[in-house]
Amino acid sequence: MYLTKYFLPILKENPAEAQITSHRLMLRSGMIKQSSAGIYSWLPLGLKVLKKIEKIVVEEQVAAGHIPILMPTIQPSELWEESGRLDDYGKEMLRIEDRHGRLMLYGPTNEELVTDIFRSHISSYKDLPKTFFHIQWKFRDEVRPRFGVMRGREFFMKDGYSFDMDKDSAIHAYNRHMISYLRTYERLGLKAIPMQADTGPIGGDYSHEFLVLAETGESQVFYDKEITDLSLGDRNIDYSDQQAIATIVQDFTKPYARTDETHEQNLFNRIPNERRLSARGIEVGQIFYFGTKYSKSMGADVVLPNGDRTPVEMGSHGIGVSRLVGALIEANHDDLGIIWPSSVAPFDVVIINLKQGNEESEKACRQLYEDLILAGYDVLYDDRDERVGVKFATMDLIGIPWQIIVGPRDLADGFLELKCRKNGSKTRVPLTEGSRQLLSALNS
Amino acid sequence: MYLTKYFLPILKENPAEAQITSHRLMLRSGMIKQSSAGIYSWLPLGLKVLKKIEKIVVEEQVAAGHIPILMPTIQPSELWEESGRLDDYGKEMLRIEDRHGRLMLYGPTNEELVTDIFRSHISSYKDLPKTFFHIQWKFRDEVRPRFGVMRGREFFMKDGYSFDMDKDSAIHAYNRHMISYLRTYERLGLKAIPMQADTGPIGGDYSHEFLVLAETGESQVFYDKEITDLSLGDRNIDYSDQQAIATIVQDFTKPYARTDETHEQNLFNRIPNERRLSARGIEVGQIFYFGTKYSKSMGADVVLPNGDRTPVEMGSHGIGVSRLVGALIEANHDDLGIIWPSSVAPFDVVIINLKQGNEESEKACRQLYEDLILAGYDVLYDDRDERVGVKFATMDLIGIPWQIIVGPRDLADGFLELKCRKNGSKTRVPLTEGSRQLLSALNS
Numbered sequence: 089m090y091l092t093k094y095f096l097p098i099l100k101e102n103p104a105e106a107q108i109t110s111h112r113l114m115l116r117s118g119m120i121k122q123s124s125a126g127i128y129s130w131l132p133l134g135l136k137v138l139k140k141i142e143k144i145v146v147e148e149q150v151a152a153g154h155i156p157i158l159m160p161t162i163q164p165s166e167l168w169e170e171s172g173r174l175d176d177y178g179k180e181m182l183r184i185e186d187r188h189g190r191l192m193l194y195g196p197t198n199e200e201l202v203t204d205i206f207r208s209h210i211s212s213y214k215d216l217p218k219t220f221f222h223i224q225w226k227f228r229d230e231v232r233p234r235f236g237v238m239r240g241r242e243f244f245m246k247d248g249y250s251f252d253m254d255k256d257s258a259i260h261a262y263n264r265h266m267i268s269y270l271r272t273y274e275r276l277g278l279k280a281i282p283m284q285a286d287t288g289p290i291g292g293d294y295s296h297e298f299l300v301l302a303e304t305g306e307s308q309v310f311y312d313k314e315i316t317d318l319s320l321g322d323r324n325i326d327y328s329d330q331q332a333i334a335t336i337v338q339d340f341t342k343p344y345a346r347t348d349e350t351h352e353q354n355l356f357n358r359i360p361n362e363r364r365l366s367a368r369g370i371e372v373g374q375i376f377y378f379g380t381k382y383s384k385s386m387g388a389d390v391v392l393p394n395g396d397r398t399p400v401e402m403g404s405h406g407i408g409v410s411r412l413v414g415a416l417i418e419a420n421h422d423d424l425g426i427i428w429p430s431s432v433a434p435f436d437v438v439i440i441n442l443k444q445g446n447e448e449s450e451k452a453c454r455q456l457y458e459d460l461i462l463a464g465y466d467v468l469y470d471d472r473d474e475r476v477g478v479k480f481a482t483m484d485l486i487g488i489p490w491q492i493i494v495g496p497r498d499l500a501d502g503f504l505e506l507k508c509r510k511n512g513s514k515t516r517v518p519l520t521e522g523s524r525q526l527l528s529a530l531n532s
Numbered sequence: 533m534y535l536t537k538y539f540l541p542i543l544k545e546n547p548a549e550a551q552i553t554s555h556r557l558m559l560r561s562g563m564i565k566q567s568s569a570g571i572y573s574w575l576p577l578g579l580k581v582l583k584k585i586e587k588i589v590v591e592e593q594v595a596a597g598h599i600p601i602l603m604p605t606i607q608p609s610e611l612w613e614e615s616g617r618l619d620d621y622g623k624e625m626l627r628i629e630d631r632h633g634r635l636m637l638y639g640p641t642n643e644e645l646v647t648d649i650f651r652s653h654i655s656s657y658k659d660l661p662k663t664f665f666h667i668q669w670k671f672r673d674e675v676r677p678r679f680g681v682m683r684g685r686e687f688f689m690k691d692g693y694s695f696d697m698d699k700d701s702a703i704h705a706y707n708r709h710m711i712s713y714l715r716t717y718e719r720l721g722l723k724a725i726p727m728q729a730d731t732g733p734i735g736g737d738y739s740h741e742f743l744v745l746a747e748t749g750e751s752q753v754f755y756d757k758e759i760t761d762l763s764l765g766d767r768n769i770d771y772s773d774q775q776a777i778a779t780i781v782q783d784f785t786k787p788y789a790r791t792d793e794t795h796e797q798n799l800f801n802r803i804p805n806e807r808r809l810s811a812r813g814i815e816v817g818q819i820f821y822f823g824t825k826y827s828k829s830m831g832a833d834v835v836l837p838n839g840d841r842t843p844v845e846m847g848s849h850g851i852g853v854s855r856l857v858g859a860l861i862e863a864n865h866d867d868l869g870i871i872w873p874s875s876v877a878p879f880d881v882v883i884i885n886l887k888q889g890n891e892e893s894e895k896a897c898r899q900l901y902e903d904l905i906l907a908g909y910d911v912l913y914d915d916r917d918e919r920v921g922v923k924f925a926t927m928d929l930i931g932i933p934w935q936i937i938v939g940p941r942d943l944a945d946g947f948l949e950l951k952c953r954k955n956g957s958k959t960r961v962p963l964t965e966g967s968r969q970l971l972s973a974l975n976s
Contacts, residue, residue, distance in 0.1 A: 095599050095662060097653035121649055123604060124636065129649055130602040138602070155539050158574040158582070160567060160686045161605060161669055162626075162638070179631040182606075184638075187623040187673045192568065194606070194628075194638075205565055205573055209541035218539060225605055225669065229631045242604045 089435070091470045095132050097121075098482055108304045110417035111236030113426050117486045119413075126233025126241035133486060134413065136434035138244065141412050142223055144275050144431065145246045152268040152327045154219040154248055159201045161225055165191040167200035170386050182227045194227035199382050199404055202249040206400065207388040213253040216390060216400070219261055221248030223409060235304075237414045238370070244410040250403040253390060255379065258401035260330045262294065262377045263337045265405040267327075269298055269373050270340065271320050272407065277429025278419060280372055281315055283345045287376055294377040297347060299369030302418040309369040310351050312343035312359045347371075370415045373407040426487030427510050435468040436460075437530060438488045440480070442495030444473045452504070452519065453494050456526075463527055484509065490530055533879070535914045539576050541565075542926055552748045554861035555680030557870050561930045563857075570677025570685035577930060578857065580878040582688065585856050586667055588719050588875065589690050596712040596771045598663040598692055603645045605669055609635040611644035614830050626671045638671035643826050643848055646693040650844065651832040657697040660834060660844070663705055665692030667853060679748075681858045682814070688854040694847040697834060699823065702845035704774045706738065706821045707781040709849040711771075713742055713817050714784065715764050716851065721873025722863060724816055725759055727789045731820055738821040741791060743813030746862040753813040754795050756787035756803045791815075814859045817851040870931030871954050879912040880904075881974060882932045884924070886939030888917045896948070896963070897938050900970075907971055928953065934974055 097118040105122075106112035114120050119134030130138055146156065162184065168174035174181075182194040195201065202220055210218065223246045233241050250261035266282060273280035278300050285297040299309055318340055326332060344359055346352070347369065356364060382388070383399035390400050420427045428434065437460060441453045453469060460467045468488060470479050483491050493505040499519065506515045506529055517526060541562040549566075550556035558564050563578030574582055590600065606628065612618035618625075626638040639645065646664055654662065667690045677685050694705035710726060717724035722744050729741040743753055745760075762784055770776060788803055790796070791813065800808065826832070827843035834844050864871045872878065881904060885897045897913060904911045912932060914923050927935050937949040943963065950959045950973055961970060 093597065095601075095653075095664065118653075121652065123645060123648070124606070124608040124634075127604045127606055127608075129604060129645065131649070132599050132601055135600055135602045153537065155576050156579055157539075157576055158579045160571045160573060162568070162571055162671065162686055164568040164571075182628060182630065184626060184628050186626065187675065190568075201567060201573065204567070205575070208565065209539075209562075220539070227606065231631065242606055 089468050091468060091472055094468070096482075096486070097131065098485065106236065108235050108238070108418070109421055110238060110304070110414035113417050113421060113485070114236055114414070117426060120237065124241075126230055126239070128237060128240060128242075133434045137413050137416075137428070137432050138410060140432045140434075141276065141409050141416075142244075142246075145223065145272055145407055145409060148268045148272045148275070149221050149246070149248060151271075151325075152219075152264045154221050154264075154268075156222065157205070157220045158222045159195070159198050159205075159224060161194055161227070162192050163195045163198075163201055165193055167204055167386070168193065171200050171203075171382055172385055173200070180228045180230065182229045195224075196226055196228045197404070197406075198222070198224075198247055199249065199402075200386070203382045203386045203388050203402070206249075206251055207383075207386060210251070210390065210400075212391050213393060217250065217252045217257050217261060219248055219250040219264075221246060221405075235414065237410045239306075240410065243408060246407040246409055248405040250405070251388075252401045253392060253398075255401055258377055258379070258403055259294075260333065262375060262403050262405075263330075263333045264327050265375045265403070266296060266337050266340065267320070267325060267333060269375065269405070269407060271325070273298065273300075273372065274320055275431055276412065276416060277431055278372070278412075278416065279316060281309070281311060281345050281369070282340055283309060283311070283347050283369075284341075284350050285347065285374060286349045287378065296341070296375050297371050298373040299347065300372050300415050300419055301367050302370050302415070303368055304418050305368035305370040307369045307371060308348040308351075308366065309346070310348075310356050310364075310366050311345040313363040313365050315340070315343040315345050318343075370418060371408075372412055372415050373405075375403065375405040377401075377403040421487070424481070425485035428487045428489060430489050433489050434466075434486070435488045436465040437490040437492060438468040438470055438483050439492045439494060440470045440483060442476050442479070442493065444471060446496050448499055449494055449496050452499055456492060456494070456504075460526075465530065492526065533912050535912060535916055538912070540926075540930070541575065542929065550680065552679050552682070552862070553865055554682060554748070554858035557861050557865060557929070558680055558858065561870060564681065568685075570674055570683070572681060572684060572686075577878045581857050581860075581872070581876050582854060584876045584878075585720065585853050585860075586688075586690075589667065589716055589851055589853060592712045592716045592719070593665050593690070593692060595715075595769075596663075596708045598665050598708075598712075600666065601646075601649070601664045602666045603639070603642050603649075603668060605638055605671070606636050607639045607642075607645055609637055611648055611830070612637065615644050615647075615826055616829055617644070624672045624674065626673045639668075640670055640672045641848070641850075642666070642668075642691055643693065643846075644830070647826045647830045647832050647846070650693075650695055651827075651830060654695070654834065654844075656835050657837060661694065661696045661701050661705060663692055663694040663708075665690060665849075679858065681854045683750075684854065687852060690851045690853055692849040694849070695832075696845045697836065697842075699845055702821055702823070702847055703738075704777065706819060706847050706849075707774075707777045708771050709819045709847070710740060710781050710784065711764070711769060711777060713819065713849075713851060715769070717742065717744075717816070718764055719875055720856065720860060721875055722816070722856075722860065723760060725753070725755060725789050725813070726784055727753060727755070727791050727813075728785075728794045729791065729818060730793045731822065740785070740819050741815050742817040743791065744816050744859050744863055745811050746814050746859070747812055748862050749812035749814040751813045751815060752792040752795075752810065753790070754792075754800050754808075754810050755789040757807040757809050759784070759787040759789050762787075814855075814862060815852075816856055816859050817849075819847065819849040821847040865931070868925070869929035872931045872933060874933050877933050878910075878930070879932045880909040881934040881936060882912040882914055882927050883936045883938060884914045884927060886920050886923075886937065888915060890940050892943055893938055893940050896943055900936060900938070900948075904970075909974065936970065
């Protein structure tokens with residue numbers, strides 16, 4: 089993408105309304121624009137990151153055997169009367185009257201709707217287990233929306249719903265979700281810790297939240313240092329192997345890790361002093377097993393092998409996709425701006441032309457651009473007629489992992505410069521090597 | 533995907549509420565489930581088709597140089613007061629009061645919101661031309677939603693907005709859209725005819741609708757047979773070549789083609805009798821050039837090279853993505869069910885095991901499945917323990933382009949059968965040839 093043909097509305101000033109880093113950096117780097125309190129348009133750079141996160145979330149859910157569907161944003165209130173949650177949700181639920189005076193609502197979550205789909209079509213244990221998920225816009229009418237996309241009103245969320253014939257199978261679904269979430273966060277370049285959680289308005293008696301450590305986190309968290317050393321890494325996961333999955337979950341849930349809501353100081357004190365840590369954390373996902381809470385009230389039964397009917401065992405499992413954009417920035421930035429992990433970077437690499445208008449320099453940039461596009465990279469070419477300082481500041485701000493710096497002086501010697509945004513290291517690369525050396529650096 | 537692990541809730545009976553073929557077939561083949569009047573959940577098969585259409589739409593917009601953004605579903609009413617459209621839209625607009633009593637609405641279209649983004653960030657001709665597009669859920673509170681996704685209330689639409697410094701450049705944007713739309717429809721396997729159109733509530737004085745011929749179409753259309761012979765084919769389109777683009781548009785708009793809204797019998801009568809045709813058509817897209825209608829009322833000005841300020845020239849351009857799913861079915865079905873064009877088929881091929889439980893048969897199916905997945909195909913394996921007739925009926929109903937039929941009798945001879953859903957032709961293929969012959973057939 090040639091930057092002059094793109095839309096990257098950089099703000100020079102720090103926006104007054106932004107209280108936290110991610111909100112400030114998203115506005116400054118032209119990723120989002122607020123349209124109403126807590127409601128945002130995603131501008132080109134922001135949308136690219138959002139879509140990359142969405143893709144990783146989908147891939148890991150499909151890998152775990154979960155089936156994508158898509159439920160609508162506007163729901164009928166009748167289903168919420170059945171579950172008994174219509175009043176529970178209070179003013180956070182955006183209630184709407186349609187032209188015929190029928191009460192509708194903008195879905196804050198989808199347990200009712202998905203249970204209705206289930207009960208309409210599935211009635212036998214033979215069709216179980218099933219997990220459906222969707223990624224759809226939700227609305228929660230927060231009293232005081234703040235922190236940009238971290239606590240917005242309209243937000244993009246992956247929510248999955250598991251249906252099983254008994255508790256044993258439902259716990260396996262819970263465990264599959266925990267591991268697929270851990271893998272998702274790892275692919276996003278995030279260290280997220282599963283912590284025992286309260287269940288809140290979703291209900292149920294078994295829940296974990298996933299928290300990313302960051303100074304601006306909304307929760308105080310308490311954890312055993314051991315848990316931060318755990319990772320799934322490249323290990324092969326067989327989601328059909330119930331025992332293997334349970335063992336991994338055990339590894340990740342054994343060390344103490346709780347938010348202030350579930351924290352118990354006496355348990356915490358048993359951890360050796362040097363491993364006992366407390367920090368701020370951002371919630372980026374939560375999983376619930378709640379058994380028959382919805383299936384009972386809504387009549388979602390299945391016939392068991394012995395002919396008996398029983399309410400289906402359920403769980404629900406959410407990842408805040410738009411919130412993750414903010415969380416990723418909170419965890420990956422410096423004074424100059426964002427530092428995107430390569431898996432979600434809006435572009436893989438930017439070519440910075442130090443002297444727009446210089447024929448040699450433009451020719452070299454265009455050639456590099458073509459070569460890198462052909463090699464499959466997503467490339468931004470800063471072809472603006474701007475001062476060098478402005479170009480460097482913009483590219484450091486928007487945080488593309490690699491910068492290729494091309495200028496007449498280096499070109500005369502047959503060189504260009506490759507800069508890593510993360511550690512600031514610069515390497516002079518001979519132009520005669522063509523793009524070969526560049527590509528191997530980009531792949532590293 | 534093994535069908536027993538999937539979710540494909542086939543209806544045996546014709547649903548009473550479905551008046552047209554696409555609605556009936558989408559319900560019967562388990563593509564959608566209604567949650568309220570005119571509001572649907574997309575079940576796995578339906579979602580796959582919706583996503584495939586979305587991908588083609590995005591690719592063709594990006595190829596035309598248009599920039600993806602994503603605006604929210606809930607909009608502030610203030611912007612619509614500025615444009616003067618808040619009252620125009622009447623009861624079709626879903627109005628919402630938030631918890632603070634502020635009037636919001638669920639966007640039926642996005643001219644106001646995108647003009648607000650534009651005026652906040654762009655003020656010079658140097659940043660033009662620009663075209664932004666997004667694919668987002670919209671809501672129009674139809675009095676009588678009907679025909680399934682063809683006239684739903686919550687619907688998925690691509691809408692693009694062009695910003696240019698003068699009319700000449702704006703017409704080029706209009707022409708780019710016409711050609712990118714024609715290419716989109718061709719890739720979808722649809723013959724869509726551009727027809728001169730009324731502008732309705734969007735406003736402006738230049739508009740074309742794209743209509744697919746189908747018996748169940750809502751509009752009567754009148755056209756010169758010559759236009760149905762036109763196609764873009766494989767020709768290389770250079771969207772930056774204003775003259776070349778204009779010439780193609782001229783070719784496609786010269787033959788008479790109008791809907792009943794713009795039809796003029798005296799012009800129609802001038803066409804030679806044998807080329808004069810009338811039929812029913814389904815609208816699958818519309819493009820508008822409306823100049824300064826929104827930029828004037830909302831103060832979206834740009835500075836021209838001579839220093840003057842002028843309201844920016846705009847157009848808007850829509851394709852109904854969810855509606856296209858229905859239109860595709862209206863144009864591609866027979867008495868047995870849907871016949872998907874390969875570009876949007878939910879799966880490329882289905883393997884039908886005639887004798888589930890037979891060891892040889894299952895082994896052959898699994899091997900074929902693995903081979904085809906490895907070759908990059910999206911494969912459904914009908915591994916249900918069902919009667920052969922049920923399997924054939926299901927697969928004809930859901931319309932996957934190719935069926936590989938595997939049974940013990942053919943296997944004993946070293947053969948399997950390849951059936952083309954579209955023309956019903958069956959070919960016996962020697963198993964020893966492995967998947968090679970199959971693959972060449974699938975690629976044909």
